[in-house]
Amino acid sequence: MQPLTIVWFRNDLRCLDNIALCSAIDYAAAHNTAVIGLFIATPDTWAQHHMAAIKQDFIRRRVRALTTELQALNIPLLAVEGSSYQQLAHWFDGVSQRFGVTVFAQTEYELREQQRDARVQQVLEANAGQLILFDSQCLMPPGSVRTLQGDIYKVFTPFKRSWLAKLHQQGVQCFGRPKAVAQQVQALDEFAALKPGDGSSADWPVTESEILAMLRHFCQEKVASYQQQRDFPAIDGTSRLSPYLAIGAVSAAQCVARLQLEAKDSWAQEKTGAEVWLSELIWREFYKHILVAYPELIKHQPFQKETAAIAWKNNPQLFNAWCSGHTGYPIVDAAMRQLNQTGWMHNRLRMITASFLVKDLHIDWRWGERYFMSKLIDGDFAANNGGWQWAASTGTDAAPYFRIFNPVNQSEKFDPQGDFIRLYVPELCKVSGKAIHWPHKLGGVKGYPQPVVDHAEARKQTLALFAEVKKNA
């Protein structure tokens, strides 16, 4: 049997700017082996990770598109319907005994993924093969942005400054599209084909050309007004690229390169739309750096250790009201219904709903973290964990204990006309003007729940909860 070079696609589901793919092609040419792509679906492990059904469908659709895109490079994609990470070492053992394989892939930072790779590596090496990993999820790989003393940054702003200095120094390099490979690969049809998903992600295009068009459109048409518009959920003012970044259908480097091309120098000028958008991409990298430096976060431990002792009340009825969007707080309910109905939620609303769960309902942030993961098409461990810990004041970034969002003030500020609320809370459609932010003032609206808690009272209790752990720390 001819030896095989395998590009194992995980969360780098793209042909462009894919260092693992390019390196595999070069390696195959140098060693005279065939090169194939590989994707293994692991729905049991995805379920253990609470991966949303919509994200699973999105991945399956993207893999099908990737199959076609790889065909243009004359690289077949072997799409295997597996079950869990546990079986993979056995699977690779079988394949490497038959063919002798070298596997190229992108590093993943989470715990089970690290363990999976260690086991696969062992098995491959036992069969004279190897697993070659590339740390390409971030433009600046975790650990590469450090203080002058060589420490990891624990606060975003200095991290960003240092990250930008590196960007100025080294620029952005993206790997282009590889040339089609001259090869004839024997059929690999003994492996099961990938099952189709449930179609729930159909609103999100998945071909490379559509994804690149979205990125280009955002950078050409929208980024200039990003700073003014990004906080208003009724406006389509953000890129909506998070699902693509989460599965690596587009890379951070591609985003930054496109931004620099379209926005010219404005990305380097403070408070322009381009600069603020770049900041968001840096937040994404910050949370990945933090995750790698503090692996206890992967086990859902709080970054601020003393907050592990907070006595959350964890009332299941209140949790259900929050999940289903029936708290009596219109902006919170509209946001949760957007999440439940579409699998995506605007960033401002993620902050409002997270703050509400933790600081108004006194429910452990990990319950919210898990619920978001189970619904989001863009579910990403580092960003989700970072966002939840930020909102819960248990995370990085000198979280002041008094970071407590007032949901009604937030609603008045960021959905001033109530357009977003009306979209998702039909019970309030007939409430006119500003009353929509707090319809209970009018004595309530038929069919719409009374507020499940009093915000002012809940706020006091939150301060007391945090004061208690601070005192004992």
Ligand SMILES: Cc1cc2nc3c(=O)[nH]c(=O)nc-3n(C[C@H](O)[C@H](O)[C@H](O)COP(=O)(O)OP(=O)(O)OC[C@H]3O[C@@H](n4cnc5c(N)ncnc54)[C@H](O)[C@@H]3O)c2cc1C
């Ligand atoms: C509680 C909470 C949970 C979150 N969970 C996730 C998650 O599971 N997956 C996820 O991708 N983002 C998460 N975020 C971050 C942010 O809300 C989304 O990335 C953003 O809403 C995606 O929309 P967009 O692509 O239009 O973003 P844009 O505003 O266009 O930003 C561009 C990209 O930057 C990144 N980004 C933006 N804001 C953040 C941020 N605060 N932290 C990290 N990366 C960011 C995303 O990759 C995003 O696509 C969470 C935020 C909070 C507060």
